[in-house]
Amino acid sequence: MSRVFHRHTREELPSAAKGEGCYIVDTDGKRYLDASGGAAVSCLGHSHPAVQTAIREQLEQISFAHTGFFSNPPMEALADILIDQAPEGLERVYFVSGGSEAMEAAVKMARQYFLEIGQKQRTKLIARRQSYHGNTLGALSLGGNMWRREPFQPILLENAHHIAPCYAYRDKRHDESEEAYGLRAANELEKKILELGSDTVAAFACEPVVGATAGALPAVPGYLKRIREICDQYGVLLIFDEVMCGMGRTGHLFACAEDGVSPDLLCIAKGLGAGYQPIGALLVAGKIFNAIQQGSGFFQHGHTYMGHPLACAAALAVQKVIRDENLLENVQRRGAELRAALEERFGNHHFVGDIRGRGLFIGIELVADRASKQPFDPKLALHNKIKKKAMQEGLICYPGGGTIDGQQGNHILLAPPFIIDETHIAEIVDKLGRVLDSVFAEAKAVA
Numbered sequence: 365m366s367r368v369f370h371r372h373t374r375e376e377l378p379s380a381a382k383g384e385g386c387y388i389v390d391t392d393g394k395r396y397l398d399a400s401g402g403a404a405v406s407c408l409g410h411s412h413p414a415v416q417t418a419i420r421e422q423l424e425q426i427s428f429a430h431t432g433f434f435s436n437p438p439m440e441a442l443a444d445i446l447i448d449q450a451p452e453g454l455e456r457v458y459f460v461s462g463g464s465e466a467m468e469a470a471v472k473m474a475r476q477y478f479l480e481i482g483q484k485q486r487t488k489l490i491a492r493r494q495s496y497h498g499n500t501l502g503a504l505s506l507g508g509n510m511w512r513r514e515p516f517q518p519i520l521l522e523n524a525h526h527i528a529p530c531y532a533y534r535d536k537r538h539d540e541s542e543e544a545y546g547l548r549a550a551n552e553l554e555k556k557i558l559e560l561g562s563d564t565v566a567a568f569a570c571e572p573v574v575g576a577t578a579g580a581l582p583a584v585p586g587y588l589k590r591i592r593e594i595c596d597q598y599g600v601l602l603i604f605d606e607v608m609c610g611m612g613r614t615g616h617l618f619a620c621a622e623d624g625v626s627p628d629l630l631c632i633a634k635g636l637g638a639g640y641q642p643i644g645a646l647l648v649a650g651k652i653f654n655a656i657q658q659g660s661g662f663f664q665h666g667h668t669y670m671g672h673p674l675a676c677a678a679a680l681a682v683q684k685v686i687r688d689e690n691l692l693e694n695v696q697r698r699g700a701e702l703r704a705a706l707e708e709r710f711g712n713h714h715f716v717g718d719i720r721g722r723g724l725f726i727g728i729e730l731v732a733d734r735a736s737k738q739p740f741d742p743k744l745a746l747h748n749k750i751k752k753k754a755m756q757e758g759l760i761c762y763p764g765g766g767t768i769d770g771q772q773g774n775h776i777l778l779a780p781p782f783i784i785d786e787t788h789i790a791e792i793v794d795k796l797g798r799v800l801d802s803v804f805a806e807a808k809a810v811a
Protein backbone atom coordinates (compact mmCIF):
# COMPACT_ATOMS: atom_id res chain seq x y z
CA MET A 365 0.00 0.00 0.00
CA SER A 366 1.34 3.43 -0.97
CA ARG A 367 2.02 5.76 1.92
CA VAL A 368 2.21 8.76 -0.38
CA PHE A 369 -0.62 11.27 -0.09
CA HIS A 370 -1.37 11.32 -3.82
CA ARG A 371 -3.39 14.14 -5.38
CA HIS A 372 -6.26 11.80 -6.19
CA THR A 373 -6.62 9.72 -3.10
CA ARG A 374 -8.89 7.11 -4.64
CA GLU A 375 -6.93 6.50 -7.81
CA GLU A 376 -4.17 3.95 -8.31
CA LEU A 377 -1.56 5.53 -10.56
CA PRO A 378 1.09 3.75 -12.58
CA SER A 379 4.60 4.39 -11.34
CA ALA A 380 6.95 6.15 -13.76
CA ALA A 381 10.21 4.21 -13.99
CA LYS A 382 12.00 5.65 -16.98
CA GLY A 383 11.88 8.39 -19.55
CA GLU A 384 12.86 7.87 -23.18
CA GLY A 385 12.48 10.91 -25.42
CA CYS A 386 8.76 11.51 -25.96
CA TYR A 387 7.81 8.45 -23.88
CA ILE A 388 7.45 7.56 -20.21
CA VAL A 389 7.79 3.89 -19.27
CA ASP A 390 6.11 2.63 -16.11
CA THR A 391 7.38 -0.03 -13.70
CA ASP A 392 5.39 -2.69 -15.62
CA GLY A 393 7.16 -1.73 -18.84
CA LYS A 394 4.13 -0.02 -20.41
CA ARG A 395 4.99 2.95 -22.65
CA TYR A 396 3.07 6.23 -22.72
CA LEU A 397 3.47 8.87 -25.41
CA ASP A 398 3.77 12.15 -23.51
CA ALA A 399 1.53 14.32 -25.66
CA SER A 400 1.06 16.97 -22.99
CA GLY A 401 4.57 17.08 -21.52
CA GLY A 402 2.83 16.34 -18.22
CA ALA A 403 1.24 19.77 -17.91
CA ALA A 404 3.22 21.53 -20.67
CA VAL A 405 6.47 20.91 -18.83
CA SER A 406 8.67 18.36 -20.62
CA CYS A 407 9.50 20.41 -23.70
CA LEU A 408 12.70 18.46 -24.44
CA GLY A 409 11.12 15.09 -23.73
CA HIS A 410 12.68 12.84 -21.13
CA SER A 411 16.28 11.92 -20.29
CA HIS A 412 17.95 14.39 -22.62
CA PRO A 413 21.68 13.61 -22.38
CA ALA A 414 22.86 17.25 -22.58
CA VAL A 415 20.70 18.23 -19.63
CA GLN A 416 21.67 15.15 -17.63
CA THR A 417 25.35 15.96 -18.18
CA ALA A 418 24.87 19.61 -17.15
CA ILE A 419 23.20 18.57 -13.88
CA ARG A 420 25.92 15.99 -13.16
CA GLU A 421 28.69 18.51 -13.84
CA GLN A 422 27.08 21.13 -11.62
CA LEU A 423 26.60 18.56 -8.86
CA GLU A 424 30.34 17.96 -8.88
CA GLN A 425 30.92 21.71 -8.34
CA ILE A 426 28.28 22.81 -5.84
CA SER A 427 24.59 22.02 -5.45
CA PHE A 428 23.44 24.71 -3.01
CA ALA A 429 24.58 28.13 -1.88
CA HIS A 430 21.95 30.33 -0.23
CA THR A 431 21.16 33.41 -2.36
CA GLY A 432 21.24 35.56 0.77
CA PHE A 433 24.98 34.97 0.76
CA PHE A 434 26.01 34.08 -2.80
CA SER A 435 25.22 34.36 -6.45
CA ASN A 436 26.32 31.39 -8.57
CA PRO A 437 27.58 30.94 -12.15
CA PRO A 438 24.65 28.98 -13.67
CA MET A 439 22.17 31.49 -12.23
CA GLU A 440 24.08 34.42 -13.73
CA ALA A 441 24.41 32.68 -17.11
CA LEU A 442 20.72 31.75 -17.16
CA ALA A 443 19.72 35.35 -16.40
CA ASP A 444 21.87 36.51 -19.33
CA ILE A 445 20.36 34.07 -21.81
CA LEU A 446 16.82 35.02 -20.70
CA ILE A 447 17.29 38.77 -20.72
CA ASP A 448 19.12 38.68 -24.09
CA GLN A 449 15.93 37.29 -25.62
CA ALA A 450 13.32 38.90 -23.38
CA PRO A 451 10.59 41.31 -24.51
CA GLU A 452 11.65 44.95 -24.48
CA GLY A 453 12.06 46.61 -21.10
CA LEU A 454 12.57 43.45 -19.05
CA GLU A 455 16.03 43.75 -17.56
CA ARG A 456 16.38 41.52 -14.50
CA VAL A 457 15.45 38.00 -13.47
CA TYR A 458 14.23 36.92 -10.04
CA PHE A 459 14.53 33.13 -9.73
CA VAL A 460 12.09 30.94 -7.83
CA SER A 461 11.15 27.25 -7.87
CA GLY A 462 7.89 27.12 -9.82
CA GLY A 463 4.94 28.89 -11.37
CA SER A 464 2.93 29.76 -8.26
CA GLU A 465 6.04 31.16 -6.60
CA ALA A 466 6.68 33.31 -9.66
CA MET A 467 3.15 34.72 -9.51
CA GLU A 468 3.35 35.35 -5.76
CA ALA A 469 6.61 37.21 -6.31
CA ALA A 470 5.05 39.24 -9.14
CA VAL A 471 2.14 40.38 -6.97
CA LYS A 472 4.36 41.29 -4.04
CA MET A 473 6.87 43.04 -6.28
CA ALA A 474 4.08 45.10 -7.87
CA ARG A 475 2.94 46.11 -4.38
CA GLN A 476 6.45 47.01 -3.25
CA TYR A 477 7.06 49.01 -6.44
CA PHE A 478 4.14 51.28 -5.62
CA LEU A 479 5.34 51.70 -2.04
CA GLU A 480 8.77 52.67 -3.34
CA ILE A 481 7.33 55.30 -5.67
CA GLY A 482 4.97 56.74 -3.07
CA GLN A 483 1.66 55.34 -4.34
CA LYS A 484 0.73 53.24 -1.36
CA GLN A 485 -2.98 53.49 -2.17
CA ARG A 486 -2.51 51.06 -5.10
CA THR A 487 -3.59 47.81 -3.46
CA LYS A 488 -6.06 46.23 -5.90
CA LEU A 489 -5.39 43.47 -8.39
CA ILE A 490 -7.34 42.55 -11.48
CA ALA A 491 -7.19 39.22 -13.33
CA ARG A 492 -9.58 37.26 -15.53
CA ARG A 493 -12.17 34.57 -15.11
CA GLN A 494 -11.26 31.22 -16.65
CA SER A 495 -7.60 31.62 -15.73
CA TYR A 496 -5.10 29.80 -13.56
CA HIS A 497 -2.15 31.40 -11.83
CA GLY A 498 -1.23 28.78 -9.25
CA ASN A 499 -2.46 27.11 -6.11
CA THR A 500 -0.82 29.12 -3.32
CA LEU A 501 -3.25 31.56 -1.72
CA GLY A 502 -2.07 34.71 -3.50
CA ALA A 503 -1.90 33.07 -6.91
CA LEU A 504 -5.21 31.30 -6.31
CA SER A 505 -6.80 34.64 -5.42
CA LEU A 506 -5.80 35.97 -8.83
CA GLY A 507 -6.98 32.87 -10.69
CA GLY A 508 -10.46 32.79 -12.12
CA ASN A 509 -11.16 29.09 -12.01
CA MET A 510 -14.19 29.01 -9.79
CA TRP A 511 -13.96 25.31 -9.04
CA ARG A 512 -10.43 25.67 -7.69
CA ARG A 513 -11.28 28.83 -5.73
CA GLU A 514 -14.58 27.86 -4.18
CA PRO A 515 -13.49 25.81 -1.12
CA PHE A 516 -10.92 28.46 -0.16
CA GLN A 517 -12.93 31.58 -1.04
CA PRO A 518 -13.18 32.83 2.57
CA ILE A 519 -9.40 32.86 2.96
CA LEU A 520 -8.47 34.36 -0.43
CA LEU A 521 -7.26 37.93 -0.98
CA GLU A 522 -10.23 40.26 -0.96
CA ASN A 523 -8.58 42.79 -3.24
CA ALA A 524 -8.43 40.50 -6.31
CA HIS A 525 -11.08 41.32 -8.93
CA HIS A 526 -11.96 39.63 -12.21
CA ILE A 527 -13.01 40.53 -15.73
CA ALA A 528 -14.04 38.28 -18.62
CA PRO A 529 -11.38 36.34 -20.52
CA CYS A 530 -10.72 36.90 -24.21
CA TYR A 531 -12.66 33.90 -25.44
CA ALA A 532 -13.64 34.42 -29.06
CA TYR A 533 -15.17 30.97 -29.54
CA ARG A 534 -17.73 31.68 -26.83
CA ASP A 535 -18.01 35.45 -26.59
CA LYS A 536 -17.45 36.97 -30.04
CA ARG A 537 -20.71 38.01 -31.67
CA HIS A 538 -21.39 36.71 -35.19
CA ASP A 539 -21.54 40.22 -36.64
CA GLU A 540 -18.31 41.29 -34.93
CA SER A 541 -14.77 41.16 -36.34
CA GLU A 542 -12.03 39.56 -34.23
CA GLU A 543 -10.44 42.99 -33.80
CA ALA A 544 -13.69 44.59 -32.64
CA TYR A 545 -14.24 41.74 -30.21
CA GLY A 546 -10.66 42.05 -28.92
CA LEU A 547 -11.19 45.75 -28.20
CA ARG A 548 -14.52 45.11 -26.52
CA ALA A 549 -13.01 42.39 -24.32
CA ALA A 550 -9.94 44.49 -23.44
CA ASN A 551 -12.06 47.53 -22.63
CA GLU A 552 -13.59 45.55 -19.77
CA LEU A 553 -10.30 46.20 -18.03
CA GLU A 554 -10.75 49.95 -18.35
CA LYS A 555 -14.28 49.69 -16.99
CA LYS A 556 -13.09 47.66 -14.01
CA ILE A 557 -10.21 50.07 -13.29
CA LEU A 558 -12.60 53.03 -13.31
CA GLU A 559 -15.11 51.18 -11.16
CA LEU A 560 -12.44 50.33 -8.55
CA GLY A 561 -10.84 53.80 -8.67
CA SER A 562 -8.06 54.27 -11.19
CA ASP A 563 -5.39 55.24 -8.65
CA THR A 564 -6.13 52.25 -6.41
CA VAL A 565 -5.24 49.47 -8.88
CA ALA A 566 -1.73 48.01 -8.69
CA ALA A 567 -1.67 45.36 -11.40
CA PHE A 568 -3.53 43.39 -14.03
CA ALA A 569 -2.49 39.78 -14.64
CA CYS A 570 -3.31 37.46 -17.52
CA GLU A 571 -2.03 34.47 -19.46
CA PRO A 572 -1.34 35.59 -23.06
CA VAL A 573 -2.46 32.10 -24.11
CA VAL A 574 -4.70 30.55 -21.45
CA GLY A 575 -3.58 27.05 -20.53
CA ALA A 576 -5.06 24.71 -17.96
CA THR A 577 -8.47 26.35 -17.50
CA ALA A 578 -9.39 26.87 -21.14
CA GLY A 579 -7.21 24.57 -23.22
CA ALA A 580 -4.70 26.72 -25.15
CA LEU A 581 -6.84 29.78 -25.70
CA PRO A 582 -4.93 32.62 -27.40
CA ALA A 583 -6.05 36.22 -27.21
CA VAL A 584 -7.34 37.59 -30.53
CA PRO A 585 -5.02 39.99 -32.40
CA GLY A 586 -4.96 43.45 -30.84
CA TYR A 587 -6.37 42.40 -27.46
CA LEU A 588 -3.08 42.48 -25.55
CA LYS A 589 -2.02 45.72 -27.26
CA ARG A 590 -5.18 47.41 -26.00
CA ILE A 591 -4.62 45.90 -22.53
CA ARG A 592 -1.10 47.42 -22.54
CA GLU A 593 -2.50 50.82 -23.54
CA ILE A 594 -5.07 50.75 -20.76
CA CYS A 595 -2.47 49.77 -18.15
CA ASP A 596 -0.21 52.62 -19.32
CA GLN A 597 -3.04 55.12 -19.29
CA TYR A 598 -3.95 54.37 -15.66
CA GLY A 599 -0.47 53.61 -14.31
CA VAL A 600 -1.32 49.95 -13.67
CA LEU A 601 1.44 47.31 -13.91
CA LEU A 602 0.93 44.54 -16.44
CA ILE A 603 1.82 40.99 -15.37
CA PHE A 604 1.94 38.25 -17.97
CA ASP A 605 1.73 34.71 -16.70
CA GLU A 606 3.67 32.67 -19.25
CA VAL A 607 4.25 29.82 -16.82
CA MET A 608 2.59 27.44 -19.26
CA CYS A 609 2.60 29.22 -22.61
CA GLY A 610 6.12 30.65 -22.39
CA MET A 611 9.62 29.35 -23.10
CA GLY A 612 8.97 28.31 -26.68
CA ARG A 613 5.69 26.44 -26.29
CA THR A 614 3.95 28.68 -28.84
CA GLY A 615 6.87 28.67 -31.29
CA HIS A 616 8.30 31.89 -29.83
CA LEU A 617 10.42 31.97 -26.70
CA PHE A 618 7.89 34.34 -25.14
CA ALA A 619 4.28 34.08 -26.24
CA CYS A 620 3.69 37.84 -25.89
CA ALA A 621 6.40 38.55 -28.48
CA GLU A 622 3.97 37.35 -31.14
CA ASP A 623 1.49 39.99 -30.00
CA GLY A 624 4.20 42.65 -29.95
CA VAL A 625 3.46 43.51 -26.33
CA SER A 626 5.86 43.69 -23.37
CA PRO A 627 4.65 43.39 -19.79
CA ASP A 628 6.22 44.94 -16.70
CA LEU A 629 6.49 41.56 -14.99
CA LEU A 630 6.63 38.22 -16.76
CA CYS A 631 6.36 34.85 -15.03
CA ILE A 632 7.84 31.68 -16.49
CA ALA A 633 8.34 28.19 -15.13
CA LYS A 634 7.40 24.85 -16.68
CA GLY A 635 9.35 24.89 -19.96
CA LEU A 636 12.20 26.83 -18.35
CA GLY A 637 13.63 23.73 -16.69
CA ALA A 638 11.59 21.32 -18.82
CA GLY A 639 10.96 19.19 -15.73
CA TYR A 640 14.62 18.33 -15.20
CA GLN A 641 14.63 20.47 -12.08
CA PRO A 642 11.97 22.60 -10.36
CA ILE A 643 12.52 26.20 -11.40
CA GLY A 644 10.54 29.33 -12.19
CA ALA A 645 11.42 32.95 -12.75
CA LEU A 646 10.04 36.45 -12.76
CA LEU A 647 11.40 38.79 -15.45
CA VAL A 648 11.29 42.35 -14.20
CA ALA A 649 11.10 45.69 -16.01
CA GLY A 650 14.03 48.05 -15.47
CA LYS A 651 11.76 50.70 -13.93
CA ILE A 652 10.64 48.31 -11.19
CA PHE A 653 14.15 47.09 -10.44
CA ASN A 654 15.45 50.66 -10.34
CA ALA A 655 12.68 51.85 -8.03
CA ILE A 656 13.47 49.06 -5.57
CA GLN A 657 17.23 49.45 -5.90
CA GLN A 658 17.09 53.20 -5.38
CA GLY A 659 14.41 52.89 -2.71
CA SER A 660 14.64 50.35 0.09
CA GLY A 661 17.41 48.47 -1.73
CA PHE A 662 15.95 45.01 -1.42
CA PHE A 663 12.85 43.11 -2.41
CA GLN A 664 11.12 42.04 0.77
CA HIS A 665 10.53 38.46 -0.30
CA GLY A 666 12.53 35.27 -0.87
CA HIS A 667 12.61 31.49 -0.65
CA THR A 668 15.29 29.05 0.50
CA TYR A 669 15.75 27.36 -2.87
CA MET A 670 15.67 30.34 -5.21
CA GLY A 671 18.46 30.40 -7.79
CA HIS A 672 19.33 26.79 -6.92
CA PRO A 673 22.54 25.96 -8.82
CA LEU A 674 21.37 22.53 -10.02
CA ALA A 675 18.05 23.95 -11.20
CA CYS A 676 19.75 26.84 -12.98
CA ALA A 677 22.31 24.51 -14.59
CA ALA A 678 19.50 22.29 -15.86
CA ALA A 679 17.49 25.23 -17.20
CA LEU A 680 20.56 26.71 -18.82
CA ALA A 681 21.23 23.42 -20.61
CA VAL A 682 17.57 23.21 -21.71
CA GLN A 683 17.67 26.73 -23.12
CA LYS A 684 20.93 26.07 -24.94
CA VAL A 685 19.54 22.91 -26.57
CA ILE A 686 16.45 24.83 -27.71
CA ARG A 687 18.62 27.58 -29.19
CA ASP A 688 21.39 25.41 -30.68
CA GLU A 689 19.02 22.85 -32.22
CA ASN A 690 16.68 25.49 -33.54
CA LEU A 691 13.79 23.79 -31.81
CA LEU A 692 11.42 26.74 -32.03
CA GLU A 693 11.28 26.14 -35.76
CA ASN A 694 10.26 22.56 -35.06
CA VAL A 695 7.57 23.81 -32.68
CA GLN A 696 6.09 25.97 -35.44
CA ARG A 697 6.35 23.30 -38.12
CA ARG A 698 5.16 20.33 -36.06
CA GLY A 699 2.54 22.50 -34.38
CA ALA A 700 1.02 23.31 -37.78
CA GLU A 701 1.16 19.63 -38.77
CA LEU A 702 -0.43 18.42 -35.54
CA ARG A 703 -3.14 21.06 -35.81
CA ALA A 704 -3.87 20.05 -39.42
CA ALA A 705 -3.99 16.36 -38.49
CA LEU A 706 -6.39 17.11 -35.62
CA GLU A 707 -8.58 19.24 -37.90
CA GLU A 708 -8.73 16.41 -40.41
CA ARG A 709 -9.62 13.79 -37.82
CA PHE A 710 -11.92 15.84 -35.54
CA GLY A 711 -12.73 19.06 -37.44
CA ASN A 712 -16.28 18.02 -38.27
CA HIS A 713 -16.90 15.92 -35.25
CA HIS A 714 -20.25 16.54 -33.60
CA PHE A 715 -18.67 16.80 -30.13
CA VAL A 716 -15.68 18.93 -31.10
CA GLY A 717 -16.47 22.64 -30.96
CA ASP A 718 -13.11 24.28 -31.47
CA ILE A 719 -9.51 23.34 -32.23
CA ARG A 720 -7.17 26.21 -31.34
CA GLY A 721 -3.79 27.24 -30.03
CA ARG A 722 -0.34 28.30 -31.12
CA GLY A 723 2.73 26.23 -31.90
CA LEU A 724 2.76 23.00 -29.91
CA PHE A 725 0.16 24.36 -27.49
CA ILE A 726 -3.13 23.10 -28.83
CA GLY A 727 -6.58 22.92 -27.28
CA ILE A 728 -9.61 20.94 -28.35
CA GLU A 729 -12.88 22.15 -26.85
CA LEU A 730 -15.49 19.45 -26.48
CA VAL A 731 -19.19 20.29 -26.59
CA ALA A 732 -22.40 18.31 -26.26
CA ASP A 733 -23.76 20.09 -29.31
CA ARG A 734 -21.59 21.67 -31.97
CA ALA A 735 -24.25 24.05 -33.24
CA SER A 736 -25.33 25.53 -29.90
CA LYS A 737 -21.86 25.09 -28.25
CA GLN A 738 -23.70 23.59 -25.30
CA PRO A 739 -21.09 22.17 -22.87
CA PHE A 740 -21.34 18.62 -21.60
CA ASP A 741 -23.10 18.05 -18.31
CA PRO A 742 -20.38 18.41 -15.64
CA LYS A 743 -21.84 15.37 -13.89
CA LEU A 744 -20.42 13.24 -16.72
CA ALA A 745 -16.90 14.20 -15.50
CA LEU A 746 -15.75 13.75 -19.08
CA HIS A 747 -12.23 14.94 -18.37
CA ASN A 748 -11.64 12.15 -15.85
CA LYS A 749 -12.90 9.57 -18.32
CA ILE A 750 -10.72 10.92 -21.10
CA LYS A 751 -7.63 10.89 -18.94
CA LYS A 752 -8.25 7.35 -17.73
CA LYS A 753 -8.97 6.01 -21.21
CA ALA A 754 -5.95 7.80 -22.66
CA MET A 755 -3.66 6.30 -20.03
CA GLN A 756 -5.05 2.87 -20.90
CA GLU A 757 -4.21 3.60 -24.55
CA GLY A 758 -0.68 4.71 -23.59
CA LEU A 759 -1.29 8.40 -24.23
CA ILE A 760 -0.68 11.28 -21.82
CA CYS A 761 -2.92 14.23 -22.62
CA TYR A 762 -4.29 16.95 -20.33
CA PRO A 763 -8.08 17.03 -20.29
CA GLY A 764 -9.74 19.73 -18.22
CA GLY A 765 -13.12 20.97 -17.21
CA GLY A 766 -12.93 24.76 -17.28
CA THR A 767 -15.61 27.11 -16.06
CA ILE A 768 -17.80 28.91 -18.52
CA ASP A 769 -19.84 31.51 -16.66
CA GLY A 770 -20.29 29.10 -13.84
CA GLN A 771 -20.85 26.09 -16.10
CA GLN A 772 -18.27 23.46 -16.71
CA GLY A 773 -16.80 23.16 -20.22
CA ASN A 774 -14.47 20.46 -21.40
CA HIS A 775 -11.26 20.60 -23.32
CA ILE A 776 -8.13 18.61 -24.00
CA LEU A 777 -4.75 20.29 -23.92
CA LEU A 778 -1.93 18.93 -26.06
CA ALA A 779 1.60 20.18 -25.42
CA PRO A 780 4.03 17.54 -26.68
CA PRO A 781 7.81 17.86 -26.49
CA PHE A 782 9.42 20.22 -29.02
CA ILE A 783 11.29 17.21 -30.48
CA ILE A 784 8.24 15.36 -31.84
CA ASP A 785 8.28 14.10 -35.42
CA GLU A 786 5.60 12.92 -37.85
CA THR A 787 5.37 9.43 -36.33
CA HIS A 788 4.52 10.91 -32.93
CA ILE A 789 1.89 13.15 -34.52
CA ALA A 790 0.26 10.16 -36.20
CA GLU A 791 0.34 8.24 -32.91
CA ILE A 792 -1.24 11.13 -30.95
CA VAL A 793 -4.11 11.53 -33.42
CA ASP A 794 -4.68 7.79 -33.71
CA LYS A 795 -4.74 7.18 -29.96
CA LEU A 796 -6.79 10.30 -29.20
CA GLY A 797 -9.28 9.21 -31.86
CA ARG A 798 -9.76 5.86 -30.12
CA VAL A 799 -10.07 7.54 -26.72
CA LEU A 800 -12.71 10.02 -27.88
CA ASP A 801 -14.68 7.42 -29.84
CA SER A 802 -14.93 5.30 -26.74
CA VAL A 803 -15.71 8.13 -24.30
CA PHE A 804 -18.26 9.74 -26.61
CA ALA A 805 -20.00 6.41 -27.20
CA GLU A 806 -20.40 6.17 -23.42
CA ALA A 807 -21.53 9.82 -23.12
CA LYS A 808 -24.14 9.27 -25.84
CA ALA A 809 -25.42 6.19 -24.09
CA VAL A 810 -25.88 8.22 -20.89
CA ALA A 811 -27.46 11.25 -22.64
Ligand code: PMP
Pocket residue numbers: 403462463464465467496497498499571575576605606607608609633
Ligand atom coordinates in the same frame (compact mmCIF):
# COMPACT_ATOMS: atom_id res chain seq x y z
N1 PMP B 1 0.36 29.80 -13.95
C1 PMP B 1 -0.01 29.03 -14.97
C2 PMP B 1 -0.48 29.67 -16.24
C3 PMP B 1 0.04 27.64 -14.87
O1 PMP B 1 -0.35 26.88 -15.90
C4 PMP B 1 0.50 27.06 -13.66
C5 PMP B 1 0.59 25.55 -13.50
N2 PMP B 1 -0.31 24.81 -14.21
C6 PMP B 1 0.88 27.91 -12.63
C7 PMP B 1 0.81 29.28 -12.80
C8 PMP B 1 1.37 27.36 -11.31
O2 PMP B 1 2.60 26.75 -11.48
P1 PMP B 1 3.15 25.68 -10.42
O3 PMP B 1 2.24 24.50 -10.52
O4 PMP B 1 4.54 25.41 -10.90
O5 PMP B 1 3.13 26.31 -9.09
